[in-house]
Amino acid sequence: MELGKIVLIGVLSTLGIITLILVLLAGAYFWWRHKRSQLEFVEPCDDHETSSASLKFQQLLETQQQEQLLEEQKKQQQQQPQQTSAQANKINTKLNGFLNLKTPLIGSSSTQIKSPAGSSSGGDDSRAVAAMNKDKDNSTQNRSVSMVDMYIDNSEPSENVGQIHFSLEYDFQNTTLILKVIQGKELPAKDLSGTSDPYVRVTLLPDKKHRLETKIKRRTLNPRWNETFYFEGFPVQKLQSRILHLHVFDYDRFSRDDSIGECGELLCSLCYHPSNSILTLTLVKARNLKAKDINGKSDPYTKVWLQFGDKRIEKRKTPIFKCNLNPHFNESFSFNVPWEKIRECSLDVMVMDFDNIGRNELIGRILLAGKNGSGASETKHWQDMISKPRQTIVQWHRLKPE
Numbered sequence: 183m184e185l186g187k188i189v190l191i192g193v194l195s196t197l198g199i200i201t202l203i204l205v206l207l208a209g210a211y212f213w214w215r216h217k218r219s220q221l222e223f224v225e226p227c228d229d230h231e232t233s234s235a236s237l238k239f240q241q242l243l244e245t246q247q248q249e250q251l252l253e254e255q256k257k258q259q260q261q262q263p264q265q266t267s268a269q270a271n272k273i274n275t276k277l278n279g280f281l282n283l284k285t286p287l288i289g290s291s292s293t294q295i296k297s298p299a300g301s302s303s304g305g306d307d308s309r310a311v312a313a314m315n316k317d318k319d320n321s322t323q324n325r326s327v328s329m330v331d332m333y334i335d336n337s338e339p340s341e342n343v344g345q346i347h348f349s350l351e352y353d354f355q356n357t358t359l360i361l362k363v364i365q366g367k368e369l370p371a372k373d374l375s376g377t378s379d380p381y382v383r384v385t386l387l388p389d390k391k392h393r394l395e396t397k398i399k400r401r402t403l404n405p406r407w408n409e410t411f412y413f414e415g416f417p418v419q420k421l422q423s424r425i426l427h428l429h430v431f432d433y434d435r436f437s438r439d440d441s442i443g444e445c446g447e448l449l450c451s452l453c454y455h456p457s458n459s460i461l462t463l464t465l466v467k468a469r470n471l472k473a474k475d476i477n478g479k480s481d482p483y484t485k486v487w488l489q490f491g492d493k494r495i496e497k498r499k500t501p502i503f504k505c506n507l508n509p510h511f512n513e514s515f516s517f518n519v520p521w522e523k524i525r526e527c528s529l530d531v532m533v534m535d536f537d538n539i540g541r542n543e544l545i546g547r548i549l550l551a552g553k554n555g556s557g558a559s560e561t562k563h564w565q566d567m568i569s570k571p572r573q574t575i576v577q578w579h580r581l582k583p584e
Contacts, residue, residue, distance in 0.1 A: 344369035344403070344442070346382065346430060352418070359386075359413040359421060363396050363428070365406045372432035372440045377401040379433040380442060386413055387425040388476045390543075398433045423476055429583075441583050446471040446507075446546050448484075448533060451576040452567040454524060461488075461519045463529055463550075465500060465511040466576070472507075472545050472583075474535040479505040481536040482545060488517045489528045502536045524568060525552045533581055546581025556582050 345367040351360040363382050372378045379401065384394040399405035416424070430442040449466040465484050474480045481504050488496040496517060503509035519527055528551030535543045548556045552568065555561035563577045 344430075346428060348428065350426075352421075354418075357415055357417050359416050359426075361411045361413070361426065363407045363409050363411070365404070365408070366430060367404050369403045369405070369430065369442055371403060372434075372442065373401075375401065378403060378442065380405050380430055381433055382407065383429045383431060384411055385427045385429075386416075387427050387473075425473065425476065425478060446533065446581040448531065448546075448548065448579050448581055449576065450531070450550075450579065451574045452550065452563060453574045454519075454567050454571055456521045456571050459518055459520050461517045461524070461527075462514055463517075463531075464514040464574075465531070467508070467510040467512070468533060468581075469508045471509075471533065471581075474543055474545060475505075477505065480507060480545060482506060482509050482533055483536055484511060484513070485532045485534055486515055487530040487532075488519070489530055490523065490526055494530075495527075528552075528555070528564075544583075546583055548579045548581060 347364040347367070349362045349364065351362070352358070353360060361384065363384070366380055366382075369378055369380055379398050380403075381398045382396045384396075385392070394411050396407045396409045399407065432440040432442055434440060446468055447470060448468045451462075451464040451466065453462045453464075454460070455462075463486060465486075468482065468484075471480055471482055481502055483500050483502040485497065485499040487494045498515040500511045500513045503511075528549055530547065530549050532547040533545045535545050537543065548560050550560050550564050552561065552564045555564060557580070559577065559579055563575060563579070566575045567573075
């Protein structure tokens with residue numbers, strides 16, 4: 183037994199010594215690999231000072247190469263279009279705008295806002311639409327890489343609905359568009375109290391699903407929002423195909439929020455002949471419709487439903503007018519409505535934007551009815567038609583959104 187214990191102790195001691203030697207060898211090997219990785223680019227030299235100088239010289243060469251690369255990149259940037267030169271000269275570009283909100287809505291002409299200005303007028307625009315486009319003035323290096331084009335209505339506005347003051351800033355480093363909604367001025371009163379509860383809805387078209395909204399300012403016609411919105415991950419090239427849409431609403435707790443700055447106007451006529459029970463609606467034209475497409479236009483057509491109460495009876499529609507914000511429909515629709523039913527029926531008129539790929543979108547609508555029309559103008563138009571049979575009553579109507 184004693185001999186067996188001695189043999190066992192000897193074997194264990196031998197294994198322990200072998201393990202220790204292996205651990206030391208492994209440690210020495212990894213240490214040697216580490217030092218070699220640090221000095222592998224240095225020529226062998228017995229003189230430590232010479233080796234140190236070689237290391238410093240190699241680092242200096244790498245630094246000079248990096249500086250040369252930076253200089254080459256700067257030269258390439260200077261040779262690129264003005265967008266890139268503006269980027270090199272000014273990392274953050276800021277634009278300020280003051281838009282007059284008026285109805286009718288946007289048209290097709292444009293004006294520019296220059297970035298050095300602190301505030302400028304955007305013209306007669308009830309939608310506050312900002313389209314990001316290229317700066318065409320190649321002689322001005324410090325101007326914005328993207329100008330703000332305002333789509334303006336050239337016709338006389340039917341009503342002044344105030345102003346909205348905002349600023350735009352673009353962060354090149356983070357490819358972020360920064361919008362600050364500052365304040366509104368002289369907005370119309372939408373509530374019986376003679377005030378409004380305004381807020382601004384922001385969308386970056388053609389993306390219509392993601393909406394941003396400011397806080398609601400209670401009982402004021404001159405709201406101050408001072409809120410900032412960030413559109414991250416938008417390179418300049420991508421922004422050039424986008425339209426920034428600002429729409430002011432009046433909040434209503436018990437019904438649909440009212441639009442401040444409508445989405446277009448529709449000229450139509452009504453005529454009723456009691457003798458043959460024929461109700462005739464003529465859609466003459468629309469003007470300043472809301473742009474629904476990324477090209478700043480829409481493909482409008484009008485759909486009409488004859489309704490009795492909430493029940494839809496008969497549908498008609500006009501042809502589609504491609505790329506047109508001021509279509510001339512000149513289309514008449516006749517419906518057979520008995521005299522005893524004329525006060526109970528209504529016409530739901532919807533101006534739509536045709537889309538080849540997705541679902542057709544509503545631009546705006548009106549409800550012509552004798553009792554519960556979409557507004558006082560629509561109700562009065564219907565009542566005038568009844569009180570003046572066989573006469574054609576022509577009237578402009580503001581389209582209501584959604």
